[in-house]
Amino acid sequence: MVAIDAYNAVYQFLSIIRQPDGTPLLGPKGEVTSHLSGLFYRTLELLAKGVKPVYVFDGVPSKLKQRTISARIRRREEAHREWEEAVAARDVAQMRAKAMQSTRINEEIVESSRALLGLMGVANIKAPSEGEAQASWMASNGLSYAAVSQDYDTVLFGAPRVARNITFSGRRKLPGKNVYIKVEPEMINLEDTLSALQMSRKQLIWAGILIGTDFNEGIDGVGPKTACKIAKGARTVADIESYVNDKLGKSFDVDIREVEALFENPEVREISRDEMDKLLGGRCDADGTLKFMCDVHGFSKERIGKQLGALNINTSSAQKGIDKWLGSA
Numbered sequence: 001m002v003a004i005d006a007y008n009a010v011y012q013f014l015s016i017i018r019q020p021d022g023t024p025l026l027g028p029k030g031e032v033t034s035h036l037s038g039l040f041y042r043t044l045e046l047l048a049k050g051v052k053p054v055y056v057f058d059g060v061p062s063k064l065k066q067r068t069i070s071a072r073i074r075r076r077e078e079a080h081r082e083w084e085e086a087v088a089a090r091d092v093a094q095m096r097a098k099a100m101q102s103t104r105i106n107e108e109i110v111e112s113s114r115a116l117l118g119l120m121g122v123a124n125i126k127a128p129s130e131g132e133a134q135a136s137w138m139a140s141n142g143l144s145y146a147a148v149s150q151d152y153d154t155v156l157f158g159a160p161r162v163a164r165n166i167t168f169s170g171r172r173k174l175p176g177k178n179v180y181i182k183v184e185p186e187m188i189n190l191e192d193t194l195s196a197l198q199m200s201r202k203q204l205i206w207a208g209i210l211i212g213t214d215f216n217e218g219i220d221g222v223g224p225k226t227a228c229k230i231a232k233g234a235r236t237v238a239d240i241e242s243y244v245n246d247k248l249g250k251s252f253d254v255d256i257r258e259v260e261a262l263f264e265n266p267e268v269r270e271i272s273r274d275e276m277d278k279l280l281g282g283r284c285d286a287d288g289t290l291k292f293m294c295d296v297h298g299f300s301k302e303r304i305g306k307q308l309g310a311l312n313i314n315t316s317s318a319q320k321g322i323d324k325w326l327g328s329a
Contacts, residue, residue, distance in 0.1 A: 001280065002163060003135035005149035006055040006124065007105060009167040010113055012150070013038025014103045022096030024103075027297040035109055036116055036297055042167055043122055044307055051166075052280060054144065055117055055124040057110060058131040062262060064215035064254060065130075076102045112297075119289040121282035125269070133157045133266035143276050146187065155188055156208045156263045158201060162188040199232055205263045206231040206240050209256050213263075217253045219244055284308070 017034040018024060024034040046053050061069060079101035086094035117124045127134035135147035136157035146161035147154050154162045165185045194201060210227035212218025222230070234240050237260045244250050271279075286308050293299040 001052045001054060001144045001276075002146050002148050002166075003138040003144040004053050004055050004167060005131045005135050005147070005151065005154065006057040006113065007131050008149045008151055009042075009055070010035045010039070010105055010109065011103065012167055013042070014105065014109070018096065018099065020096075021092055022099030024099075031112075031297070032109060033297050033299070035105075035113055036293065037299070038167075039113055039116055040120070040293065040299075040304070041307070043117070043120065046166070053122060053148075054138070054276075054279065055113075055122065056131045056135045056138070057114065057124065057126045059126055059128045062129055062215065062267075064258060064262060067253075068214050073104075076104050116289070116292060118282070119285045119292055121284040123279040123282060125271075125279065128269050129267040130157075134268050135159065136162075137266070137268040138271065138276075143271060143273065151214070153208070153213050153263075155190060155193070156201075156205050156213065157266060158190070158263075160190050162190075164188065197228060199228065202260075202264075203228075203231040203234070205260055206234060206237060208263075209237075209252075209259050210240065210244075213259065215254070215259050215262060216256060219248065219250055219252070222248075 013035045014024060017038050024032045025037060027033045079098045082098045086098055114124055132149050132151055132154040136154055136159035138144045139147045139159040146163045147159035148163045148166055150164055165183050207227040209216055210219055210222050210230060211224060230243055237257055241256060290304055293304045294301045
């Protein structure tokens with residue numbers, strides 16, 4: 001079983017599954033359905049590979065993340081204005097680029113995602129705060145084999161394994177360029193990473209803070225190599241702050257002690273093995289899924305009906321499945 005950062009996965013589906021002009025797929029009432037297409041087909045693919053997912057949705061964001069969220073909203077609003085200009089100019093390439101940049105997840109998208117997963121019999125939970133933190137806690141406590149996210153902050157939350165690139169596949173367009181790269185699944189092993197860097201997890205957190213996380217802006221001009229060097233020479237987070245102030249003549253945008261504490265002791269929901277087994281014991285409501293996807297949201301009954309049989313796959317050997325898929329652990 002793997003714990004998937006649902007926000008990250010849904011955002012990827014909304015960004016990638018698009019119409020030719022860059023706008024998302026829409027249902028009969030004008031509702032966005034790109035995320036439903038991605039969740040349905042990608043979840044079936046995970047199950048077919050012997051990987052049993054639990055999708056972890058964000059709860060209330062931490063105060064430290066509010067500024068990041070506000071900045072993202074401003075960027076998306078600006079991208080939407082630029083998209084409207086591209087529409088007026090009939091610039092299809094710019095329309096697609098700006099439509100993708102203006103992607104956002106609202107409550108309706110979250111609710112419809114959870115409704116679909118529930119009908120499919122696929123486990124999903126809502127974290128009290130950060131989804132990556134909850135997924136990391138589940139992996140750290142042996143409830144899941146790995147946390148799944150594109151966000152490297154997941155490593156800082158202490159997940160022993162972080163799987164990347166498994167909620168989407170194929171090619172990915174590089175931002176601002178008409179260049180595509182092949183996307184391959186990969187696994188980050190925390191113990192191996194710390195050993196290779198000759199760092200403690202606390203020092204890795206400090207390096208992340210220097211580079212920048214979802215909860216603070218990094219220090220301009222400090223890249224990964226310099227950040228690791230500074231972190232390895234420090235004994236406390238105060239040493240990091242002093243180095244930045246005295247040696248670099250700069251300062252952090254927030255109290256980095258709070259950022260350090262957030263990564264070391266995030267707010268999570270503790271789940272027992274029995275509760276997890278119950279979550280994983282859901283059954284697919286095939287008729288309900290077909291009605292939800294096709295009658296309500298306009299997908300093809302032939303295509304959806306054909307795929308629903310895949311949910312009968314035995315997924316008890318999830319660890320074996322993901323090891324085989326990734327090629328290593």
